[in-house]
Amino acid sequence: MTASYNKEFYLDLLQKMLKVNRFEESVKALYARGLIHGTLHLCVGEEASVVGSTAALKKDDYILTTHRGHGECIGKGVDVKPMMAEILGRASGTNGGIGGSMHICDKSCGVIGSNGIVGAGVPTACGAALSIRLKKIPDRVSVSFFGDGAANSGAVLESMNLAGAWKLPVIFILEDNHYAVSTPVERSAADPDFKKRGTAFGFLTCEADGNDVLEVYETVSRARAAVLEEGRPAFVILHTYRISGHSRSDQNVYRTEKEMQYWKDNGPIVRFRDFLLKEEIFSENELETIEAAAEREMKDVVSWALRQPYPEPDGMEERVYV
């Protein structure tokens, strides 16, 4: 990390990473209290990847997120109050309380959808990219987030091929967090050097330390500019680590305490905090004030969301398409 931005920008990145982290920790606590139905996939440990990449996008850019998509939605600007209400199944949620954690959607911020089917958002992102091309919309890209496990699915590989053949304005962002459920990337990918796939399809291909928020921001910014200037897709690989369990429960038998501790000590927020102190951008006191404000804000969000009514059963079929 090097210091070459203004203070407001650093503050924005820090506040967003704290917001994502506190949101996820609050959701986890609500789940433990039995207040959330269905399942949950949290992104603690991946805050730099989700915030750095979405900070490089414009509000109108489309994004498609995965089953682990809360962070990207927050980064893209979805209001955390309706997001929290949605996860709690309340009527004022982003999707009227009937979508839940894996179906957050807010077209006003370009969040076309999240998806519980691994890899399924990727062809949809290509469809959105095609619409940008057909409608000749200037200065807009479509972004598809997916995991290291999803990277091996047929839908993803077919989408990458088609995007290359049709030169779609799409950025494929692979969040390599080491595991697909409990399977390490070395065992699921024939060759875990994912870069080779991007170059094979003729994409601008780059990778970044996914726990370095500035590096992620700069890499995705470069990819976005290249898609618009060169008229071909880009492929970004972010190397990060999932501190959260895979899903609502995880005994972590596939990884060691030592491994997890290493990544906690080198987590994105810890690293950015150290950088901000070292470069004297913020003092310890200022950082504590910012952290306390993030804590307070999320407490207010949770108490607001818990006061929201549940949807009426009468409207349940309104958004079901047959």
Ligand SMILES: Cc1ncc(C[n+]2csc(CCOP(=O)(O)OP(=O)(O)O)c2C)c(N)n1
């Ligand atoms: C098509 C499909 N197969 C399997 C699952 C079950 N499943 C949910 S998450 C997941 C792992 C995905 O791993 P990865 O793409 O690396 O994303 P991560 O969970 O690490 O963010 C699997 C297999 C699913 N939801 N959809």
Ligand SMILES: [Mg+2]
């Ligand atoms: Mg993964």
